[in-house]
Amino acid sequence: MAENVFIFGAGASKDAGVPLMNKFIEEGLALKNKKISPTEKIDFDRVDQAITSLNNSLYSKINIELINIEDVFGLIEMGRLLNKLPGYENAEKIEELRKSIIKFIVVTIEQKNLFVHKEGKIASAAKTYAEFAGKFLRNMYRNNISFSAITFNYDISLDHSLSFYGIPYNYCLPHSKNKIKLIKLHGSINWGICSKCKQIMPIDFTKFFTKFRPSLQPGLSPDQIPIRIGSKIGNFFHSGGCRAKLKDIPLLIPPTWNKTDYHHYIKVVWKQAAIELSEAENIFIIGYSMPETDLFFKYLLGLGTINPIKRLRKFWVFNPDRELEKRYKNIKGLGIEDFQFFSSTFKEAIEGIPLEYLAKS
Ligand SMILES: [Zn+2]
Known part of the structure; x- marks a missing residue:
């Protein structure tokens, strides 16, 4: 469990180039x-x-x-x-x-979602996530301040920046072991599905770059390099499992859809999200607009944060859209000591959460 839980929505990946849902x-x-x-x-x-x-x-x-x-x-x-x-x-x-x-x-x-290429390697992490992982999370990691991340995003900006800065993470899928949890509620472009046994098989960056070494193609500028891990997913196998080929499309779950259809795939991930929420002391929500249609998240938050012995201390929401404050106020419920809404971007959010305020585990 982690005392600090960061929740990311599409707004967090905007600086990294990923279009918002309505664009x-x-x-x-x-x-x-x-x-x-x-x-x-x-x-x-x-x-x-x-x-x-x-x-x-x-x-x-x-x-x-x-x-x-x-x-x-x-x-x-x-x-x-x-x-x-x-x-x-x-x-x-x-x-x-x-x-x-x-x-x-x-x-x-x-x-x-483009990256910098240098000498056969990807030499940057995605924008803003780079500061988040490179300075902020790395500091927390070194100082033994526990944290986990829950994201609604399909892109690999956060995963890649953790990997880039040497912070080991774990998707909470079967057989994952590392301590820092990266929980992707809607799947991910690097999560393959085994064509035979249907298990989820995430492809990590080391494995991907070993097979598909980043290269400079004609006409591409070195700071405009894609990581085509989702498009190439069908080139990998269910290693450590039944060894069959992965399907040629990754596991992506539509946010507004009744998620029960995907239940068999991803139940373990959602369960872990509920555990993380129930044990969190502080929750920070970044760039997630909590669409009215996403009852799933409200239920998850509601059920997840029920914990008779632990009180949620901070519940801080960062979103440039001030209109959302009401929406969050409606669900924050009882038992939160410190609810705050900051009308700020991801970048400003990183600058706005001083490290010493976070709970030490
Ligand atoms: Zn398999």
């Missing part, structure tokens, strides 16, 4: 004629057409406009479960679209 489709589709391969273009075109046709058929019926990538992804998952999606005549077509939207998300994240 994701637009910024992703803008890559279509620039950075992507012909096979990726097929997926991008399929997603583009699907959004147009779903918007046409849904807007006239239920007045829903699909702008947010979470909504589109969630709707396609729903269509897959019900085997019904307007314009898609059968299960194969829906499944094909589902794969395409996952690839669209993976490729967009990879092409937006």
